[in-house]
Amino acid sequence: MTTTENPIRNGVDTATLFATLDAVKGDPEIAKFQFRATNRWVSGTHNQSTIHGFHGAKQEMAHRVPFTFDADHPPVLVGTDNGPTPVEYVLHALAACLTAGIANVAAARGVNLTEVSSTVEGDIDLLGILGLSDEVRNGYQGIRVSFTLRGDDPEKLRKVVEQSRRRSAVFDVVTNGVPVSIDVDAG
């Protein structure tokens, strides 16, 4: 196990982080994860997902509680605003992944953080999803993330963000795309 003078930095248990890296190096099968969400339609554009169990480290695991999230459309998009739109959750996921990575990378490098905040903006032209233009894509045309970081040397902080981007799962998904299959039981 790698040791460190200050095992907790930025709230990250770096001793456990390095021990986890060592464990995965010893048995790469530990790193194969499957995450899941279940969703049920409520009414109109309102639906609710539950996130609880997942597979990882060669076993079935679960979050300490089931997390539930409502999604809906606002009235301007003919919904009842019981939650954010699905596309807004994508922006949250992107910010959250990059921010968690920033905390981990900074801790691993011995860089102290006092603030990490961000705003994510996504531009979307609804002519696509409304079926009113075949030339406009359905999804975001572009997403901008603006980070504010405070802590140690600014140049170190910028390099931490760059490394987080290079190792972010959601950044990869959102920029490069993933194959998605859809099965339907319409019994």
Add this chain to the structure above:
Amino acid sequence: MTTTENPIRNGVDTATLFATLDAVKGDPEIAKFQFRATNRWVSGTHNQSTIHGFHGAKQEMAHRVPFTFDADHPPVLVGTDNGPTPVEYVLHALAACLTAGIANVAAARGVNLTEVSSTVEGDIDLLGILGLSDEVRNGYQGIRVSFTLRGDDPEKLRKVVEQSRRRSAVFDVVTNGVPVSIDVDAG
């Protein structure tokens, strides 16, 4: 305005839905939206996003309340499990977008739904984000969505799912990718 015999179907106000389509046909600028999320780091891999304001229909708008969401890693990934992982939120967003589309498309086609439920699974090999392999991508290698629908004729239900997929914003983002820019103020 298009009229319909049953203006509310599946909880969707189809009269307003068709009126919205007519309004956008008359002024396509209405369809240009910008969605946003702000995020602040809490500690370690725990951070929180707020989703409230957005731009659309040529004006600044807001959800009726600010929605807040915690993201974190579970203990097996050196976190404190204060919320789902960012990659799990992506699965939720995908299910939510396809499900909202199913409700809208079915309503527009006069197809009745009694149940729409789904499970989304994403496979990810953490050798990528842990920096232990340059051949393994950071994000999901594949995502599977399994829908169960009940209501009218099964063949109609299957076609509704297919049309929702064809017009889903999150399906487009997740399968095709989006350009993402990142700015850093490291003051």
